[in-house]
Amino acid sequence: MKAATVRSRPNPRRRSAEILAAAAQVFAERGFHGASTQDIADVLGIRQASLYYYFDSKEAALEEVCARGAEGYAEAAAAVAASTGTAADKVYRLIDAHLSPMLDRAAFVMVFQRERRYLPKDSRRRVGRFSRNYERIVESVLKAGVAAGEFRRDLDCRLCALALLGMGNAATHWFNKEPGVTVERLATEFTRLLVDGMTKAPRPPLRRVAA
Amino acid sequence: MKAATVRSRPNPRRRSAEILAAAAQVFAERGFHGASTQDIADVLGIRQASLYYYFDSKEAALEEVCARGAEGYAEAAAAVAASTGTAADKVYRLIDAHLSPMLDRAAFVMVFQRERRYLPKDSRRRVGRFSRNYERIVESVLKAGVAAGEFRRDLDCRLCALALLGMGNAATHWFNKEPGVTVERLATEFTRLLVDGMTKAPRPPLRRVAA
DNA sequence: GAAAAATTCTATAGGTTTATAGACAAAGAA
């Protein structure tokens, strides 16, 4: 399968990418276990058995789809963390970076989010580590915000990071169903919601509203 | 199956409830399509075929599990909406009510959240309506907060409601994995995060932080 | 304790699904 020749790869994996995209689409639509290899083949207009030229097993296909779905998240977040700017601005960019992959590989991202738990043990562990690392980076941005005096000192950074990511992940459920939702708009609204809640609050205590 | 006698139902569905709980547990763990009726039977220590005394099909079991998982949400939210108090307080109670079912029927709730899309068309439509109604109620609480002058006038209530619910739903993923997380603590933190972001802000514009 | 109801069992039909083996075809490289 893997050619060992020194140089002869004119079109390395163009078709392979199409196969993978079909798998991602079908896994996203019907769930990993709800999708059959026949379903994938139907999308491509080829025979079910032909798929096995591209992957060794359905689970291996899931692994590849998940890998692409997870790609870049940690790197983008790390870049934000390492950049300069206010913590508030970084939060915006974190959210933006978290949502952006939905634009060009929604199916992959959704499969990574929802189906990774069906990965075989080994790769599940690997993506588990990956996710925790990603969360850690997000958390570190919040912590830095606290350290810089920009966010309130009693902010629960861990919980807040999870909340932020939860909010972002939820967007996959309605991103293409809600009218007029764009990444920028979402990032702006989410940031606005969260940042005020994190910011050191020279704000009067919750006031009672008369009627 | 349904006794037509006038009165003789001493213990209606005690066993039935156990069967359903086992189904919920297995569906939650392995996903609807990843779970076999054999898996459910194993949990109960009975034979696979015996399950069909309790439900007509695997999908019917999913329907019942989802129904229990969705139970009470709209009612609780409606009660909050109809109650008196500040909008901020209502948000707290909305979140609390949203998270509370995780305490006593986590598996059902998780299955409702994640597997309802595999319901047959009819019941899927039904739960779709149910969910939209629930979202609508949450949104109405936010709108009321705006109308009362408590929340900022340009708040995107729809998006904010979705964000709130997304945050809440995400909690199911780590509720029993994160140490020291309780419903009260979550509701408190989430509310604090969101309410400040929604509240009319007599707050200075985001300040630059010098190093 | 006998009748009725509830619950579980055995056995199995019938369908679906993953995956393998090996042939066939096309297209580029030598």
Added chain:
DNA sequence: TTCTTTGTCTATAAACCTATAGAATTTTTC
């Protein structure tokens, strides 16, 4: 052209899974 690589096909084994039928067993009611 001939060889090689790439991609697809047919056919099928083997496993698995849902659901039904009807018998057997346990529990409840009278």
